[in-house]
Amino acid sequence: MDTNLQDYSHKRFNILTGEWVLVSPHRSKRPWQGQNETISNEIRPTYDPNCYLCPGNTRINGEKNPDYKDVFVFTNDFAALQVDSPNFSFNDGLLRAESEQGICKVICFSPDHSRSLADMKVDDINKVVRVWQKEYISLGSNDMINYVQIFENKGAVMGCSNPHPHGQIWSQSSLPNEVEKKDKQQENYYSQNNSSLLGDYLKQEVELNERIIYQNDHFVVLTPFWAIWPFETMIIPKKHYTDIAQISEQESLAFADSISKITKAYDKLFQTSFPYSSGIHQAPTNNKQNDHWHWHMSFYPPLLRSATVKKFMVGYEMFGSPQRDITAEQAVERIKENLEV
Secondary structure, eight states: OTTTTHHHHHEEEETTTTTEEEEEEEGGGGGOOOOOOOOOOOOOOOOOOTTTTTOOBBOOOOOOOOOOEEEEEEEEETSSSSSTOOEEEEETTTTEOOOEEEEEEEEOOOOOTOOOGSSOOOOHHHHHHHHHHHHHHHHHHHOOEEEEEEEEEESGGGGGGGSSSSEEEEESOOOHHHHHHHHHHHHHHHHHHOHHHHHHHHHHHHHHOOSEEEEEESEEEEEEETOOSTOEEEEEEOOOOGGGGGHHHHHHHHHHHHHHHHHHHHHHHTSSOOOOOEEEEOOOOOOOOTTOOOOOOOOOEEEEEETTTTTOOTHHHHHHHOOSSSSSSHHHHHHHOOOOO
């Protein structure tokens, strides 16, 4: 490993977005006198009569949840995208706007209010994965939908309004900004090399073995070289698949195993229910040739030094570019110390 990368300020290139991140390893030694977050480790009940997502409870719109036993999906009661939004455009000089249609869903991972993915068995996480696959196929088959975004916000510090284990699926008529960047970068590389950008990157990472956290027969968990968030990680399938629907039952279990390993390690890192935003980036459902896509799942946790010190994107990061203190390699060693084998 190049020691300069661990001692001196430098910038690293994100091959998926075409953007740079500033890395300042010497700053990790500075004392912290900023805000400390309040982290709650309260033990939640397995059922909360006041929770809108628990089985049998009535949601805010008056609908009653079924007495579900594993995974439950429903259309978001406060959807950010409207399925019946009319097609329109607004263009007045430099003022532009376009209509956007979509379908938003909520996916409850478990009927148990007290659990998170880190607390669930691999077989139960696999049930979530299978529903992700089903929803990607179902929503993507709608002519109106050109992209399906699967994600989870875990923890109050990430703005999660309900602690019940759940995620969301937003599907829409256009490609969102981050996806559009990755689409262009991967397409450019594929057209020049006739191979997957992430696949070639993964081969190099596995050979170097400097940022690999865990791998099984089908997936690799690593911290990307260009990571922005302190303990950011990515799960990448070893085979070149464009979307999650292409993986087999055996590969689905291996994916669930990878999710289980990294979320459990996160919780042990600072001995707290580790907050994060996670999401799956995969091929658009726009009926185009998307062979250049290599799907992957990213975890963006905000915690920096402890369970109470959060990484804020402010100042230079808002006006210049993203910046991090702890290097990706240092973060990997910290995570691996808490990995269950």
